[in-house]
Amino acid sequence: MNISVLRLDHRRRRDARITTHVCLTARAFGASEVILSGERDKKLMENVEDVRERWGGSFKISYQKNWDNFIEEWQKNGGEVIHLTMYGTPVQEAVPQIQKSSKDKLVVVGGSRVPTPVYKAADWNVSVTTQPHSEVSSLGVFLHMLMDGKEFELEFEGGKLEVVPSAEGKQIITHEEFDDQKL
């Protein structure tokens, strides 16, 4: 099952860090790409590509001005759309349903105000708890549940850096010479 993430309504000034965390969470938890909408943000896209360069894998980031067309095309091409919102069906009920189909999944992560057409277009509106918290933790927990924990076995090939899990301290393998200021 291929998973893409669509981030709506990005605002360059206000959202740079949160959206970066959304992108890196998508990558770490097994999505193959993120599509940004809202304001175009070249620097953010370069930062995410820089992480992929250093840490491996084939995660992609792109920009789409018109998210409504993009969602429509996604569904026309046979893909399904999951909108993460605190108002939706509880994730623990939705995930077993969502897992039944192997169709490509587009996970939509909103900004501050998500327009009604997103709720209407989505195949599932899914809530990760019914409390306000964060699109970053919602996405992480949703993908963890959708992947059934298999994200922990993912290999990110071709990276320059690799963590060796350690009970105490930091251990990193460097696969290539690199500027260690950028770690």
Add this chain to the structure above:
Amino acid sequence: MNISVLRLDHRRRRDARITTHVCLTARAFGASEVILSGERDKKLMENVEDVRERWGGSFKISYQKNWDNFIEEWQKNGGEVIHLTMYGTPVQEAVPQIQKSSKDKLVVVGGSRVPTPVYKAADWNVSVTTQPHSEVSSLGVFLHMLMDGKEFELEFEGGKLEVVPSAEGKQIITHEEFDDQKL
């Protein structure tokens, strides 16, 4: 098992939104309190208290200038310390160990540079994937796994607002009159 979250090295300007998301994630996923360290941030603390007022429960937020003393006291009082870091023991291996003890847990969430003494003091250094992503998603997924999904059954009593899960659109119960601009 009581869970507290210690957020290290908060910087008022740069981290306001990320730290707010850390606090709200802690609350939504069953922690009873967050302790902030780094720069004091009255506005952030008020915002988190405001969420508790509106959405219920008894989540607390406080400030500790000296996190090192705080960690030491925590352990002296019989509590255990879990430091979330991408360099630690994989969460899927650590959680079953951590769950064996019902002692109070302090989950430490770092800032940009975590000093070595934190790694040394922690009973567990735990990684949520070995890839760089976000302290917000790390905390969410860690608490979800530690709670075994029981966070979805939590009741947040005394709130003014309550979400009614819905497959399409928004449904909110208002338990009291409130200024709906603040939703």
